[in-house]
Amino acid sequence: MPKIVECIPNFSEGRDAGRVEELAKVAKSVPGVTLLDYSSDASHNRSVFTLVGDPDGIAEVAFQLCKKASEIIDMTKQTGEHPRMGATDVVPFVPIREVTVEECVEISKKVAKRVWEELAIPSFLYEYSAAVPGRQNLAAVRKGQFEGMPEKLLLDEWAPDFGERKIHPTAGITAIGARPPLIAYNINLDTSDLEIANAIAKAIRGSSGGFKYCKAIGIMLEGRNIAQVSMNMVNCEGTPLYRVFEAVKFEAKRWGVNILGSELIGLAHSKALIDCAEYYLQIEDFDYDTQVLENHLI
Amino acid sequence: MPKIVECIPNFSEGRDAGRVEELAKVAKSVPGVTLLDYSSDASHNRSVFTLVGDPDGIAEVAFQLCKKASEIIDMTKQTGEHPRMGATDVVPFVPIREVTVEECVEISKKVAKRVWEELAIPSFLYEYSAAVPGRQNLAAVRKGQFEGMPEKLLLDEWAPDFGERKIHPTAGITAIGARPPLIAYNINLDTSDLEIANAIAKAIRGSSGGFKYCKAIGIMLEGRNIAQVSMNMVNCEGTPLYRVFEAVKFEAKRWGVNILGSELIGLAHSKALIDCAEYYLQIEDFDYDTQVLENHLI
Numbered sequence: 001m002p003k004i005v006e007c008i009p010n011f012s013e014g015r016d017a018g019r020v021e022e023l024a025k026v027a028k029s030v031p032g033v034t035l036l037d038y039s040s041d042a043s044h045n046r047s048v049f050t051l052v053g054d055p056d057g058i059a060e061v062a063f064q065l066c067k068k069a070s071e072i073i074d075m076t077k078q079t080g081e082h083p084r085m086g087a088t089d090v091v092p093f094v095p096i097r098e099v100t101v102e103e104c105v106e107i108s109k110k111v112a113k114r115v116w117e118e119l120a121i122p123s124f125l126y127e128y129s130a131a132v133p134g135r136q137n138l139a140a141v142r143k144g145q146f147e148g149m150p151e152k153l154l155l156d157e158w159a160p161d162f163g164e165r166k167i168h169p170t171a172g173i174t175a176i177g178a179r180p181p182l183i184a185y186n187i188n189l190d191t192s193d194l195e196i197a198n199a200i201a202k203a204i205r206g207s208s209g210g211f212k213y214c215k216a217i218g219i220m221l222e223g224r225n226i227a228q229v230s231m232n233m234v235n236c237e238g239t240p241l242y243r244v245f246e247a248v249k250f251e252a253k254r255w256g257v258n259i260l261g262s263e264l265i266g267l268a269h270s271k272a273l274i275d276c277a278e279y280y281l282q283i284e285d286f287d288y289d290t291q292v293l294e295n296h297l298i
Numbered sequence: 299m300p301k302i303v304e305c306i307p308n309f310s311e312g313r314d315a316g317r318v319e320e321l322a323k324v325a326k327s328v329p330g331v332t333l334l335d336y337s338s339d340a341s342h343n344r345s346v347f348t349l350v351g352d353p354d355g356i357a358e359v360a361f362q363l364c365k366k367a368s369e370i371i372d373m374t375k376q377t378g379e380h381p382r383m384g385a386t387d388v389v390p391f392v393p394i395r396e397v398t399v400e401e402c403v404e405i406s407k408k409v410a411k412r413v414w415e416e417l418a419i420p421s422f423l424y425e426y427s428a429a430v431p432g433r434q435n436l437a438a439v440r441k442g443q444f445e446g447m448p449e450k451l452l453l454d455e456w457a458p459d460f461g462e463r464k465i466h467p468t469a470g471i472t473a474i475g476a477r478p479p480l481i482a483y484n485i486n487l488d489t490s491d492l493e494i495a496n497a498i499a500k501a502i503r504g505s506s507g508g509f510k511y512c513k514a515i516g517i518m519l520e521g522r523n524i525a526q527v528s529m530n531m532v533n534c535e536g537t538p539l540y541r542v543f544e545a546v547k548f549e550a551k552r553w554g555v556n557i558l559g560s561e562l563i564g565l566a567h568s569k570a571l572i573d574c575a576e577y578y579l580q581i582e583d584f585d586y587d588t589q590v591l592e593n594h595l596i
Contacts (some may be wrong), residue, residue, distance in 0.1 A: 004595060036594050052595060096591070100556060187505070245579050257304035261582040270568050270592045281543050284486070284559040293394070294568045296334050297302060298595045 005058040006094040012084045014040035023163035026068045045080025070171035086172035092235040104178030112162045112176045122163025129177035182263035187229045190258040197227035200251045213239035236272035304392040310382045312338035317425045324366045330355035335467035343378025368469035384470035402476030410460045410474045420461025478533040482563035485527045488556040495525035498549045511537035534570035
């Protein structure tokens, strides 16, 4: 089976369709790499690309995208609701098939080195690639944003992992790293009481004592007048979808609230879903790699 | 996305490893076709091959396998526990991706025509390919087996769909047809009472009033001293796995019996499993084709 790595670079441009198309053209230009999806958000002024390819191809396309973004995005003029620190803001590499997290860490370092040497853009290694404690968390790395970075980089603990202690004048600085597959998963409750969704979110998320790899908040779906537990499942091997689903169900019972349904946003890896079938159908001795026909076709 | 057809030819040879390897060599010889699996059963004296490929490739490999089997298997000397009527006993074509059942029916007819014209082996079209009522069912088509076929073919209603009213002297006659993906799925019960498994099997199988696309019998797992509901799910779009699982669960309750677990034998299509995740997680508006990452990699 071939090695497949996913890369989901985020760019600080979500309003100028012409620039986004320039990035898309680069995203499609590397053999062995497929652009699965790209979408832009105007209020965030941000675009997210989803690519898959072999390790060499994905490293090449990630570099070429950083290069193009540095040519067409000027962070000194960029505004938007989403926190950001660079033209290419963050470049995560995700192991999909026959690839370890360690190999993705190597890819991230290779790309970060080249981005500094050839483009003079410094970078922080984050998540699994973090070499310094406190850099696993992207939010902590990005704190201060583009405008605050010149000052932040001079602090003892915030030297970039690659590059000097000053940002690229227009492209800023980029976070690059390996992370597990992430799934955006929401559960809709049969209540219009946001406080119940918030209480359930607090019960299940890792940061407040729940499941380690689950991030969760309560939000209102105004159109349907129902509350939702909105989650980022950052590692479905460690915290499977069925486990949070069952936990939300039993927590909701506390208030006599039922689950109306759930939503899977964007792409999910088949294993995260098939793991749930395996759980609910109580399948004994199931082997995902060999027993799923499609895994032989990739 | 490329068109992918699965073919699972069954050959009346499961004892002579040399002959099976000759078939395997042919199975690997056609570009665009992958041999996923092959296994032999000595008491059945039968081998089952699982291949996937594009429509043209799969038609070619199916023909070449029929040719090789006719050269190395002599049905006048073949014995075994499994019912059979030809050296190549049955050739099912299954739509996997971007292919309709109708296209598989066309492939089956093309192969059946060529097998007659070039190998002088007659065939019955069965399952979805059946042109004559009563030939959907493979067991009915095969009734009488190799030894009874010369007489059967002379009956008004049993002229072959391709070929004359007489079998090939050593290769017999073959059933060729399109069918939906089939999954072998068993549910283990927390009882050693075979009668309970038989009663549940009767309740859920289509032939006795249960689910249309479920075939089921009760069997004993002697090693574990438990009874099992052993099923062939012949169309998981029509009768999904979760539905028989839940039905077996509520039927078993009638006797105070619980489900210990289940078994998936061989390969399953990811959709059949992900449909179960979609059901149990109550996912709203899920799109299997676009939201499963691996579907973009095939």
